[in-house]
Amino acid sequence: MIEPVAPTRRRFLLAAVSALGITVSLAACAASTFPFIPSHYTFSQQQVQDAVQRKFPYQRTLSQVFNISLTNPVVSFLPETNRVSVRLDAHLVSPFLQQPVDGVFTLSSDLAYDAPSRSVVLKSPSVDNVSVSGGAQAYTQQINEGAAVLATQLLTNYPIYTFKPEQLQFAGVNYEPGTITILTNGIRVEIVEK
DSSP: OOOOOOHHHHHHHHHHHHHHHHHHHHHHHTTSSBTTBOSEEEEEHHHHHHHHHTTOSEEEEETTTEEEEEEEEEEEEETTTTEEEEEEEEEEEOTTSSSOEEEEEEEEEEEEEETTTTEEEEEEEEEEEEEEOGGGGGGHHHHHHHHHHHHHHHHTTOEEEEOOGGGGEETTEEEEEEEEEEOSSEEEEEEEEO
16 A cells, blocks of 8 residues: 655655756756857858858959859868868950860858948958869969959958847847857857947
8 A cells, every 4th residue: 555645745845846947947047148148159061151152153354364253162161270161163264265264263261250240251261272274274373363362352251141130139238249160060159248
């Protein structure tokens, strides 16, 4: 035969379980600045790929000598240097070339937060590699210089993510992105009080 639990013991057990539940929920809230403001946002490689993809295809004439078309951007992350890399297919046409030439440009860029636009943007893009085939190899220096100009014009301050105002404000307190860290599979942006 099972004896019923005494009412005082039942009240004690209910109070203990309730206190444990409050402690666990308070610990979960302490993980972020406020329960409704995360301590960071993480953007996936696909989100960055989609943002960069909107900029292409891109065509430009350089020094009235080369017509360059850039297509098929492929974004990758360089966590060891905290940079984002973009590989582009290039198509060059010039009166100096016997026929159009295809190649590959690889660019990389730092990331920064632009407060007026509330955006994480590409900063200081540089050309890491230019690979062209055929008769264009004689013009490698000019193509490298042209690619550097294109990288600067095309990608400097280009937004890869724009925060909504409500993502950076809670209960009258303003927040802003802090440290931006490139991971192997995403970009982590710390959120700090302004």
